[in-house]
Amino acid sequence: MMPQPPADVPLLVAENLIKEYGATRALDGATLHVYAGEVLALLGSSGSGKSTLLHCLAGILPPDSGRVWYAGHDLATMPDTRRSELRRTEFGFVFQFGQLIPELSCLENVMLPLRLAGTRRREAARRASDLLERLEVADVADKRPGQVSGGQGQRVAVARSLVTRPRVIFADEPTGALDSLNGERVMQLFVAAARETGAAVVLVTHEARVAAYSDREAVVRDGRVREQERVR
Ligand code: ADP
Numbered sequence: 001m002m003p004q005p006p007a008d009v010p011l012l013v014a015e016n017l018i019k020e021y022g023a024t025r026a027l028d029g030a031t032l033h034v035y036a037g038e039v040l041a042l043l044g045s046s047g048s049g050k051s052t053l054l055h056c057l058a059g060i061l062p063p064d065s066g067r068v069w070y071a072g073h074d075l076a077t078m079p080d081t082r083r084s085e086l087r088r089t090e091f092g093f094v095f096q097f098g099q100l101i102p103e104l105s106c107l108e109n110v111m112l113p114l115r116l117a118g119t120r121r122r123e124a125a126r127r128a129s130d131l132l133e134r135l136e137v138a139d140v141a142d143k144r145p146g147q148v149s150g151g152q153g154q155r156v157a158v159a160r161s162l163v164t165r166p167r168v169i170f171a172d173e174p175t176g177a178l179d180s181l182n183g184e185r186v187m188q189l190f191v192a193a194a195r196e197t198g199a200a201v202v203l204v205t206h207e208a209r210v211a212a213y214s215d216r217e218a219v220v221r222d223g224r225v226r227e228q229e230r231v232r
């Protein structure tokens with residue numbers, strides 16, 4: 001595990017990111033600071049660049065220019081193997097469009113990040129089951145993702161993002177398919193991860209009731225970010 005910066009130094013920094021898809025400039029000088037132990041909500045209208053920013057922050061998508069620093073290390077100059085290891089061991093993801101593995105059961109999907117990190121099957125199953133229970137989807141443990149509802153699949157994906165107790169959780173509209181009670185359960189688990197394990201949670205959302213759980217908000221507009229204190 002990488003040594004962590006002191007609390008007043010950001011864990012993750014995106015600096016002046018530019019990313020283009022053909023003629024579309026998705027990020028146009030985006031700068032963002034993320035601190036350990038905080039829940040940061042990324043807000044902004046559809047097409048403003050939120051998902052692109054999240055993928056660049058997580059080292060999934062390389063920006064055309066600008067830098068992303070994690071615990072003082074430049075993601076772009078890190079060897080590929082190290083960057084993949086980081087994604088596997090220190091980052092957790094909830095993607096906007098599911099991305100559970102269809103051939104595995106829901107329980108096995110949640111166990112997978114632990115199994116890849118070398119955790120024994122029994123211990124991985126115990127931790128995965130515990131999270132499925134807390135998210136009220138223990139009943140779909142043995143089903144394949146194709147056999148469960150969108151909302152159930154989303155909660156399984158949330159369980160998978162939390163199971164390794166990552167340093168950073170990236171969640172792209174993780175409550176979009178959930179009713180308000182289940183949305184609250186998800187947010188309570190993210191807040192608990194921030195408070196109990198000092199995780200940074202970066203979460204894209206449209207919903208005011210979800211953003212209300214955050215410590216801080218940043219608004220993405222035309223590929224740029226306006227960071228702000230939470231308006232209470
Ligand atoms: P948001 O998540 O805020 O809705 P995105 O980051 O998905 O925004 O998209 C930002 C802009 O980049 C939009 O104009 C979108 O159409 C465009 N875009 C995103 N991904 C792609 C892609 N893979 N290919 C082409 N254009 C893309």
Ligand code: MG
Nearest residue numbers: 050051052096
């Ligand atoms: Mg998006």
